[in-house]
Amino acid sequence: DAKTTQPPSMDCAEGRAANLPCNHSTISGNEYVYWYRQIHSQGPQYIIHGLKNNETNEMASLIITEDRKSSTLILPHATLRDTAVYYCIVRPLGSNFGNEKLTFGTGTRLTIIP
Amino acid sequence: DGGITQSPKYLFRKEGQNVTLSCEQNLNHDAMYWYRQDPGQGLRLIYYSQIVNDFQKGDIAEGYSVSREKKESFPLTVTSAQKNPTAFYLCASSKVTNTEAFFGQGTRLTVV
Numbered sequence: 581d582a583k584t585t586q587p588p589s590m591d592c593a594e595g596r597a598a599n600l601p602c603n604h605s606t607i608s609g610n611e612y613v614y615w616y617r618q619i620h621s622q623g624p625q626y627i628i629h630g631l632k633n634n635e636t637n638e639m640a641s642l643i644i645t646e647d648r649k650s651s652t653l654i655l656p657h658a659t660l661r662d663t664a665v666y667y668c669i670v671r672p673l674g675s676n677f678g679n680e681k682l683t684f685g686t687g688t689r690l691t692i693i694p
Numbered sequence: 695d696g697g698i699t700q701s702p703k704y705l706f707r708k709e710g711q712n713v714t715l716s717c718e719q720n721l722n723h724d725a726m727y728w729y730r731q732d733p734g735q736g737l738r739l740i741y742y743s744q745i746v747n748d749f750q751k752g753d754i755a756e757g758y759s760v761s762r763e764k765k766e767s768f769p770l771t772v773t774s775a776q777k778n779p780t781a782f783y784l785c786a787s788s789k790v791t792n793t794e795a796f797f798g799q800g801t802r803l804t805v806v
Contacts, residue, residue, distance in 0.1 A: 614794075623700075623784050623797030624737070667736070684736035 602668030717785035
């Protein structure tokens with residue numbers, strides 16, 4: 581069973597910030613929040629991950645609530661190339677990626693509008 | 695450049711035939727994985743391997759087989775026992791203790 585819930589779809593205007601929410605209310609203390617995205621007919625691409633502090637890299641920012649039960653992925657200036665399915669997953673620290681039989685769920689289909 | 699390569703990108707086979715999908719990585723990763731993706735669905739784990747000459751079944755292993763004779767290679771065979779083999783197949787690799795995984799570009803298998 582998926583440990584996260586995400587809205588099935590979202591739209592965002594080009595150039596605006598895209599904010600993608602994820603609920604992970606059953607997250608454990610040793611589990612990280614990971615975000616991947618999948619552009620149509622390609623393999624998923626790693627975006628960012630975090631434990632409890634907010635994180636930022638060249639692609640996005642990750643905001644995790646203080647109780648860690650939810651998070652938001654922020655694409656600061658969305659472009660048409662950001663149109664993709666975004667997956668939020670939780671993974672224990674140091675785990676083997678497949679060892680816990682992780683499922684990605686159906687993610688959020690983000691469409692950037694010109 | 696380092697990466698993970700799947701081939702071919704598109705594959706067509708007749709029903710009842712076995713087919714093998716290739717996955718090669720030069721990232722020096724110990725762990726490799728195979729996922730299946732159906733239209734509008736997420737990724738489902740078929741098999742994974744944490745070390746050479748060892749592998750474990752995932753959630754939907756029936757009708758599939760794998761081998762891990764080399765660290766760099768993890769081929770997936772879709773056998774005739776797989777009832778609905780038409781799907782998008784994704785291979786991934788990661789360091790065993792690192793949770794970030796890298797994916798190949800996928801193979802779209804169509805069985806007619």
